[in-house]
Amino acid sequence: MQLLLLSKLRGEGNKKPTQSKPKTKKEYVTLPSSAKTWRTYKLNVAPVAKNFDLTLTPAAFGGLTYEVLGRPQANVVTINTSKGKRKIFVGPDTDAKIFKK
Numbered sequence: 001m002q003l004l005l006l007s008k009l010r011g012e013g014n015k016k017p018t019q020s021k022p023k024t025k026k027e028y029v030t031l032p033s034s035a036k037t038w039r040t041y042k043l044n045v046a047p048v049a050k051n052f053d054l055t056l057t058p059a060a061f062g063g064l065t066y067e068v069l070g071r072p073q074a075n076v077v078t079i080n081t082s083k084g085k086r087k088i089f090v091g092p093d094t095d096a097k098i099f100k101k
Helices: 002-009
Strands: 027-031 038-040 054-056 064-067 070-073 076-081 084-089 097-100
Touching: 038 084, 064 076
Parallel strands: none
Antiparallel strands: 027 064, 027 097, 038 054, 070 076, 076 084
């Protein structure tokens, strides 16, 4: 009885059990080492060949992996490169792999 009273005075009896938040897995895209270049597009243009402004070189690095920051349209993801945020095409006809971890 005294221990119960002491723990209530200390506030130990009023603690609610903590609920752990489910960890949301982040999405990543890997550009394969077999790709010599990969076109990137500014965020404000359509991702079509005539609009590309920068190329990545996955083959030079044994492949490249980026966190997916968004999916502005089907088969297009937004990534953050050393030159800033860019869009890349990752359609089924490419060897890009999207995964979560």
